[in-house]
Amino acid sequence: MTAGPSKKRQRVQQSASTSRHSSVIPTIDCSSLPDKSSTEVSKKPLNLRRNSSFSSIAAFNDASTADILLRLYLEVTPFDSSDSEFITSSDVQIYLHSHVLRRSKYFSALLSDRWQPQKDDDSSPLRLGFGVPAAHGSMDSHLAVLELLYVDDMTEAIDSAKTALDLLPVALKFLFEDCVKSCVRFLEAVPWTDEEEKRVMNLIPFLQEEESRELLSRVSPGRNDSCEEMLQGLILAAIHNYPNMAFVKAFVAKLLKDFSSKESAKRVLKRAFETSLKVVKESLEEYSSPNFRGDHNETEAIQRLNLHTAMTNAKHLSWLVERMIELRVADVAVVEWSEQASFTADLQRAFRDDAWRGIVPGFPSVLLRCTSKLANAVAAGTILATKQVRKKLVKHWLPVLLVSKDHSPLLSSNKNLCMELEETFLRIISTLPLSDAQELLQQCLSFTRNVDDCPHLFKGFNTWFRRAMHPPQPEKL
Known part of the structure; x- marks a missing residue:
């Protein structure tokens, strides 16, 4: 059940250069995004203390200082029967900062010289698009993880097993190691419901061996007898x-x-x-x-x-x-x-x-x-x-x-x-x-x-x- 470093985080990182995982492939667009296709995030920010080295320089979704404009959109699969107008209206765009995004290995690789295109106007933010699975609460979880990039101490945000399980898959996708460690540490220390235990077991294969060891010890007997x-x-x-x-x-x-x-x-x-x-x-x-x-x-x-x-x-x-x-x-x-x-x-x-x-x-x-x-x-x-x-x-x-x-x-x-x-x-x-x-x-x-x-x-x-x-x-x- 356990896996080494060559697990999901490595596979997600590879997806930035391939077309095998469309859900995690960003779109880079230096032109203006149509106003009708996305709206600025109006989600109430997490109630977090901003006493970090990141938030002292920049603030989450601050248009005045941002150099990245990220559009999050719900992905539509061939089997998705959801209303297309609802999916389009659910798109959000967030103002972010490249030096903060680099905490995520995924975005760090994406913003490297190899992938970043040349812009005609250096004063305008770099526009990125990111597909979010069309599942209940998925958009909120992605926004929450992006906001956690701006804080050092995540203990206030990760306050329940459900929250940790909602954030962990997104943190794994973004290769946001600090968030992954915080979620895993919380899950190690608290009881689980039966449903939460199933979710933990589903995530085990995507964790590194040292991260999953304590989680597995809770459900794996030391000996056969x-x-x-x-x-x-x-x-x-x-x-x-x-x-x-x-x-x-x-x-x-x-x-x-x-x-x-x-x-x-x-x-x-x-x-x-x-x-x-x-x-x-x-x-x-x-x-x-x-x-x-x-x-x-x-x-x-x-x-x-x-x-x-x-x-x-x-x-x-x-x-x-x-x-x-x-x-x-x-x-x-x-x-x-x-x-x-x-x-x-x-x-x-x-x-x-x-x-x-x-x-x-x-x-x-x-x-x-x-x-x-x-x-x-x-x-x-x-x-x-x-x-x-x-x-x-x-x-x-x-x-x-x-x-x-x-x-x-x-x-x-x-x-x-x-x-x-x-x-x-x-x-x-x-x-x-x-x-x-x-x-x-x-x-x-x-x-x-x-x-x-x-x-x-x-x-x-x-x-x-x-x-x-x-x-x-x-x-x-």
Whole structure:
């Protein structure tokens, strides 16, 4: 996007000697201009302080001292449907001074001995014509840039991004370096609207590399992975730095949902999921390790810390699983969750011990909630898991559910969660081959509470028996 010195300013300078860009080719005319074809500029001058070396000698549009009479006229293209009388009446003529115009490299080249014609009357101003694009505000922008030739400090005139963007294309056309630098410096320092940003990007190719560097840095990432790094930082901040601030998590969740690259979001969430799961597993492993079992205060403090760490990161896992399911990228989480044979064995051992109840009573519920969310997505077809993944998901996490029900009386408040997970496991079992379903269904007998309170279990067994007793006949298929 960037360009070196051989960009628009050089091309515009070349146009003074060629006919390729008619919009910037002046016409030099030593004869009188018809009064009806142009009018002296009646535009209100910019409210600028004239404390410059230029304005102390000459004033903008001062006919008494000017040696240049510049006619600005709206250009008509073959496709222009504008009224020709309006275009002619819009022409203006301005009295200018050659020593001021030379601040513009364009006019400096134009007024050099090579291009300046010999005049019969040296007392009359040199007459020049300059074509202005027939666009809204174009004439005003050209007049404003010409007036800025007469001042050193342009900060009063360039007071908004819109003004800078209106003046910059004209300053580039005139090769008016001081004005270009002032416009660019202003644009570097102020915010842009979306529309202004588009205009800035359209002008970047016409700026020199050193001029466009700061503008480009605002919209160009330093590295290819900067978006993922930003997402990673937001997720870590939401789950670690603001544990009790639900609105922060909701804000990050919306950013993830609206993020344009699904694959980037998937990679970021996968890394965060794996990190939190690793912490939960390591904390529980340290809690279950015989090396840390004892009655002294230090051991008890370590045990409490391990359980609290596991509980905190389990909550992070639950939030991450929700985001992954919401974005339909939870397939990697399901595969990882189904491979936790060692972790679920540690959970069963821990939940059979009464020590955890007074420290993190809600720990089983958090893990079962994660399992329920992933299992529901599998059963609903939101996540298309393979047969092996479906089987291992139920095989490894079904015992955790059963142990939690038997050894955690506090789970009575989560009866609906348990029943929902039971039903979901039965639905997944129904998708497995009959031999696998037979093995897993027998472990589901613990789902029974009373005969009238487990219709989902009756349905699971009846479905299996119906299929086993009435298999499809090959000749009838």
